[in-house]
Amino acid sequence: MKTLLICISLIRCGNAALPIVINTWPFKDASATAWNVLQAGGSVLDAVEKGCARCEHDQCDGSVGFGGSPDETGETTLDAMIMNGDTIEVGAVAGLRRIKNAIGVARSVMEHTHHTLLVGESASMYAENMGFIAEDLTTNTSMSLFTQWLKANCQPNYRKNVFPDPTKNCGPYKPGDLLRHKWKGRHTDIHSHDTIGMIAIANGHIAAGTSTNGANHKVPGRVGDSPIAGAGAYADSTAGGAAATGDGDVMMRFLPSYLAVELMRTGMEPSTACKTAISRIKRHYPSFFGAVICANTTGHYGAACNKLPGFSQFHFMVAESQSDIPFSKSVDCF
Amino acid sequence: MAAVGTWAFSEPAVERLRCLITAGCNATDVVEEAMAEIEDDSETGRHIVGRGGFPNREGVVECDAAIMEGTDRRFGAVAALRGVGCPVRVARRVMDQSPHSFLVGEGAVAFAREQGFTVESNESMLVHTPHSTKAYQEFLEQQQSVRGHDTLGLIALDKMGNITVAVSTSGVPFKHPGRVGDSPLPGCGLYAERMVGAATATGDGDKIMCFCPSFHVVQLMKHGACPNDACALLDDIIKSTSTDKCFEIGLVALNVKGDVGAASSVDFPFTYWNQENNFVKTSTQAPQFPPKRRNVQGLKWAMT
Numbered sequence: 001m002k003t004l005l006i007c008i009s010l011i012r013c014g015n016a017a018l019p020i021v022i023n024t025w026p027f028k029d030a031s032a033t034a035w036n037v038l039q040a041g042g043s044v045l046d047a048v049e050k051g052c053a054r055c056e057h058d059q060c061d062g063s064v065g066f067g068g069s070p071d072e073t074g075e076t077t078l079d080a081m082i083m084n085g086d087t088i089e090v091g092a093v094a095g096l097r098r099i100k101n102a103i104g105v106a107r108s109v110m111e112h113t114h115h116t117l118l119v120g121e122s123a124s125m126y127a128e129n130m131g132f133i134a135e136d137l138t139t140n141t142s143m144s145l146f147t148q149w150l151k152a153n154c155q156p157n158y159r160k161n162v163f164p165d166p167t168k169n170c171g172p173y174k175p176g177d178l179l180r181h182k183w184k185g186r187h188t189d190i191h192s193h194d195t196i197g198m199i200a201i202a203n204g205h206i207a208a209g210t211s212t213n214g215a216n217h218k219v220p221g222r223v224g225d226s227p228i229a230g231a232g233a234y235a236d237s238t239a240g241g242a243a244a245t246g247d248g249d250v251m252m253r254f255l256p257s258y259l260a261v262e263l264m265r266t267g268m269e270p271s272t273a274c275k276t277a278i279s280r281i282k283r284h285y286p287s288f289f290g291a292v293i294c295a296n297t298t299g300h301y302g303a304a305c306n307k308l309p310g311f312s313q314f315h316f317m318v319a320e321s322q323s324d325i326p327f328s329k330s331v332d333c334f
Numbered sequence: 335m336a337a338v339g340t341w342a343f344s345e346p347a348v349e350r351l352r353c354l355i356t357a358g359c360n361a362t363d364v365v366e367e368a369m370a371e372i373e374d375d376s377e378t379g380r381h382i383v384g385r386g387g388f389p390n391r392e393g394v395v396e397c398d399a400a401i402m403e404g405t406d407r408r409f410g411a412v413a414a415l416r417g418v419g420c421p422v423r424v425a426r427r428v429m430d431q432s433p434h435s436f437l438v439g440e441g442a443v444a445f446a447r448e449q450g451f452t453v454e455s456n457e458s459m460l461v462h463t464p465h466s467t468k469a470y471q472e473f474l475e476q477q478q479s480v481r482g483h484d485t486l487g488l489i490a491l492d493k494m495g496n497i498t499v500a501v502s503t504s505g506v507p508f509k510h511p512g513r514v515g516d517s518p519l520p521g522c523g524l525y526a527e528r529m530v531g532a533a534t535a536t537g538d539g540d541k542i543m544c545f546c547p548s549f550h551v552v553q554l555m556k557h558g559a560c561p562n563d564a565c566a567l568l569d570d571i572i573k574s575t576s577t578d579k580c581f582e583i584g585l586v587a588l589n590v591k592g593d594v595g596a597a598s599s600v601d602f603p604f605t606y607w608n609q610e611n612n613f614v615k616t617s618t619q620a621p622q623f624p625p626k627r628r629n630v631q632g633l634k635w636a637m638t
Contacts, residue, residue: 071441083544088574090544094514095438115513116540119414120439122512161431162448175431175449221441222434223413230521230546249435253407255521258546259553284406 018299019202021047021319021326024245024291025061027196028317030054031326034200035319044200044207045084045107052080052103052211055196063194066100067139069213071220072157072171074146076137076213078102079227081117082110085206085235092117092227098134099127103211106227108132117227137213149217158219195226197233197243199295206297208235208243208257215248224248230258239265240297242274246290246306254281260294270294271302275334278304291316291333307333336592336608337364340487340536340584342616343381347372348605349614351490356609361490361498362403362426369488369500370420373399376461379504381484385419386461387504389470390511395459397421399502400436400518401429404528409435411518412442414511417453422502424451425518435520439512473508485517487524487534489588497590499524499532506539515539521549530556531589533564537582537599545571551587561587561595568597568622584619597622 021034034051038044056065056078063069070076080102081092091110094117096102105127109118118126128134149155150170159166162173195212210232214224225231225248233243234257242260244251256277263273274292281288291305291314305314312333319326337351347368354364372378379386389395399421400411410429413436415421424446428437437445447453460467485503501523505515516539517523523539525548526532533551535542547567554564565585572580584602587595592608596619603618 088544095441113510114540115510115515116543117514118510118512119514120441120512122414122439122510126510126512158433160433171448173448175427219432219434219437219441220444221437221439223436223438224434228519229544230549234546249433252435253402253409253520255546255549258521258549262550262553 017320017322019200019321020295020299020301021051021198021200022293022295022301023051023196023198023317024243024293025196026315026317026328027055027060028326028328029058030060030196030198031317031319034198035326038200038202044202044205045082047200048082048198048207048209049103049107051198051200052196052209053101056101056103056211060196062141063213064196064211065213066135066137067142069216069218070138070142070146071218071222072154073220074138074143075220076142078137078211078213079223080106080209080211081227081229081232082106082209083207083229083233083235084110085208085237085241088236090116090229092229093119093123094223094227095120095123095221096127097121097124098137099124099132100135100137101132103209105130105132106209119223120221145216154217157217158215158222195232195245197245197293199235199241199243199293201241201295201297201299204237204297206235206237206241208233208241210243225252228252230255232257234258234261236261236265238297240270240295242277242292242294244290244292247288250285250288251281251290256281256292260292264294264296269302270296270300271304274302274304278306282306303329303331305331305333335493336491336588336594337606338489338586338588338594339605340534340586341381341484342603342605343378343484344372344486344488345605345614345616347486347488348607351488352607352614355490355492358493361492361496362401364492365488365490365498365500366401366422366426369422369486369502372486373422373502374419379461381486382504382507383484383486383502384421384504385459388507389460390505390513391473391508392511393460393470394456394511395504396511397502397504398514398518399425399500400520400524401425401498401500402520402524402526402532404497404526404530404532407527409520411436411520413438413514413518415442415446416456417443417459418446418451419454419459422500424449425500436518438514469507485523485536487536487586489532489534491588491590491592495590497526497528497532497588499526499534501534516543519543521546523548525549525552527552527556529590531561531587533585533587536584541581542583547571547583547585551585555587555589561589561593563595565595565597568599572599
């Protein structure tokens with residue numbers, strides 16, 4: 001009995017209970033939804049899809065789903081991806097208009113086409129043809145965000161090297177003199193969490209996925225890291241899964257999710273894998289906003305984040321069989 | 335100083351890179367120039383690049399392009415861009431003129447227009463070259479597609495040791511509108527890292543983009559592999575595919591010493607120049623299926 005109790009406590013401390021669902025930010029209803037899908041016999045893909053879709057429906061923190069992050073024209077567009085770690089297949093959409101269930105469309109792309117990523121208006125047409133309902137993604141909230149932004153002379157925005165001066169004016173803009181400088185500015189509001197990234201592991205299968213409405217006041221057509229395999233998320237059932245959140249314009253160039261999974265493949269602990277992924281970016285962009293979650297095939301998990309004023313801890317959700325209810329964990333940023 | 339291009343049709347581009355690099359031009363500028371010349375030439379559209387490239391299934395030419403500098407991983411990309419004959423130039427503007435990294439579809443067109451590019455009609459982009467017109471007719475009548483995933487990838491290593499890679503494609507012929515493949519995605523179609531090198535991939539983009547091969551090749555070079563051994567990563571990709579025939583993929587890599595390497599699942603010609611040899615040469619990488627054992631055992635990624 002003593003031995004059994006020790007074993008159980010070791011498992012709890014080692015964070016290695018399977019099956020497991022882990023997702024970015026304290027989006028607990030998304031975790032619960034995904035966990036319930038697994039408990040009901042659903043696949044890891046089902047769990048990730050339904051879990052992220054819950055955030056799309058609930059408009060998690062205004063940074064996932066409809067009614068948030070209007071672009072420069074006031075429109076909300078969605079990015080999402082889903083990855084099957086068994087087959088190394090991916091489905092993704094970016095700049096999706098008029099369709100609320102972006103990750104559902106992403107899964108449809110994976111399962112019903114030979115393609116992997118569809119973008120823009122064409123992605124929306126595809127979705128409608130496949131039976132997804134067209135709905136306005138604008139709400140009073142997103143319209144209000146947009147009109148307030150217009151009144152504030154479109155500050156902040158994502159323009160540089162243009163005329164009129166983007167630090168003081170709205171567009172339309174024309175190219176100005178090119179000043180070659182590294183973009184150091186951070187427009188991401190760290191109090192507005194962004195992107196749900198989720199990993200589910202069960203019975204040797206791993207799936208990962210993301211969903212977001214992207215950056216507030218982004219240039220129309222802007223796509224961040226979320227729908228890009230290896231950037232927003234990655235899953236390989238022989239190694240692990242990872243997902244990222246934060247300033248996608250910077251993070252996508254460093255492939256943090258793919259890197260973390262490959263590091264876990266070599267035996268690196270998930271926490272260290274996540275930390276390495278963050279370090280790589282931090283070395284070049286010390287002020288970037290971002291976090292990564294990782295989990296390996298044994299159910300060990302970890303997370304890491306880049307420390308900034310106002311962002312010293314990153315919260316994420318875990319659902320596993322030791323606890324009926326998903327619980328929040330946090331990691332100190334470095 | 336060195337330069338590499340995918341496929342034999344890159345020879346004039348690599349020759350152009352040789353001239354410009356030797357003249358002391360910057361890696362990013364030369365890659366943009368050489369790439370744009372090929373993109374805007376409707377005759378090279380048959381190679382699935384730029385103007386004159388194969389349209390999507392609705393008859394519209396949509397292009398993807400990206401450019402990446404090794405320094406700070408600066409990056410710019412466009413996808414599903416319509417009406418612009420030199421998409422790499424727009425990608426460069428995304429890199430230089432925007433804190434964003436990737437613009438797609440209608441937004442990419444709007445950005446191009448703002449940046450002063452003329453957005454042309456689809457007729458102008460199609461150019462109705464014999465190859466694409468005939469092929470599109472056959473597609474409409476018989477649902478018969480065209481084999482080929484050519485894509486142009488170019489890597490330049492300049493006098494100062496800067497390394498830049500760019501990729502451009504009109505995408506798989508008769509694709510679904512809005513389909514984006516691996517080409518404009520960082521780590522997939524292209525990747526570059528200062529003091530290490532760069533890599534580019536070509537082939538079945540819908541599959542390639544699930545494996546991040548360019549990123550992985552550059553990481554292997556970072557940890558000591560020569561470009562050939564780094565490209566042997568293809569062995570792992572082949573092993574992980576469940577079918578008995580791997581999808582079409584060609585990888586080529588260049589390190590900052592000017593060494594080149596390649597691997598592929600099909601016959602894959604690539605064109606290469608370096609300062610030491612001082613001639614532009616096209617070699618053909620033979621397919622390696624079944625995978626051969628290569629000297630990549632024990633390569634560990636550093637924990638930094």
